[in-house]
Amino acid sequence: KAGVTQTPRYLIKTRGQQVTLSCSPISGHRSVSWYQQTPGQGLQFLFEYFSETQRNKGNFPGRFSGRQFSNSRSEMNVSTLELGDSALYLCASRRTGEDPSYEQYFGPGTRLTVT
Amino acid sequence: GQQLNQSPQSMFIQEGEDVSMNCTSSSIFNTWLWYKQEPGEGPVLLIALYKAGELTSNGRLTAQFGITRKDSFLNISASIPSDVGIYFCAGRSIQGAQKLVFGQGTRLTINP
Numbered sequence: 001k002a003g004v005t006q007t008p009r010y011l012i013k014t015r016g017q018q019v020t021l022s023c024s025p026i027s028g029h030r031s032v033s034w035y036q037q038t039p040g041q042g043l044q045f046l047f048e049y050f051s052e053t054q055r056n057k058g059n060f061p062g063r064f065s066g067r068q069f070s071n072s073r074s075e076m077n078v079s080t081l082e083l084g085d086s087a088l089y090l091c092a093s094r095r096t097g098e099d100p101s102y103e104q105y106f107g108p109g110t111r112l113t114v115t
Numbered sequence: 116g117q118q119l120n121q122s123p124q125s126m127f128i129q130e131g132e133d134v135s136m137n138c139t140s141s142s143i144f145n146t147w148l149w150y151k152q153e154p155g156e157g158p159v160l161l162i163a164l165y166k167a168g169e170l171t172s173n174g175r176l177t178a179q180f181g182i183t184r185k186d187s188f189l190n191i192s193a194s195i196p197s198d199v200g201i202y203f204c205a206g207r208s209i210q211g212a213q214k215l216v217f218g219q220g221t222r223l224t225i226n227p
Contacts (some may be wrong), residue, residue, distance in 0.1 A: 003223060004157070033214075033215075035215075041159075041218035042217055042218070042219045042220065043158075043203065043205075043215075043217070044217075045214045048214065055215050058214065059200065074117050090157050090158070103148065103160055104151075104160070105160065106157030106158045106159070108155065108156050108157050109156075109157050
């Protein structure tokens, strides 16, 4: 069974530009969450999507947005990039249901560098 | 916001030694998770805990969900070189919600 895939794996952008990152969840997983990982702040929750709807959102500015498609694939977008947006962006997918043991599986991440 | 305090931040041990790390929270969690992350990869789930007092093992790894629901620990017995990595605790306070709060991580280095 293929894991969570994220593209691209590495990206270099210039301050002020925008970027779109992509995530393909594990087959059968309908929930996708995004996290930002930096050395200073650690792993921080960005948002979660299920059935093309955002279900939960972390404390990030509106420059960070996302969406989910009918096939459960998800994209996140960061507009007007700032130097502080340099981070590893991780996507995690989860099978949904009442069983609490349906936990999140993470992809390898997209390393974004803003110069 | 919610914060998890994970300690120690780093550990330097000899191969074969046992390892212990823990996480504490100022608020109650109903799920505790332990992940391991290696360079260039995303976190990999090691152990999931869902009940206060629960003690769960995964090979040489053992984790416990604290009785107060505000803490958890992870033990690794007889460490081997492939145990090297960063270990994260994570908690969930709302049943069914996907938002995880992560600790700052414990970086484990092993001298052969």
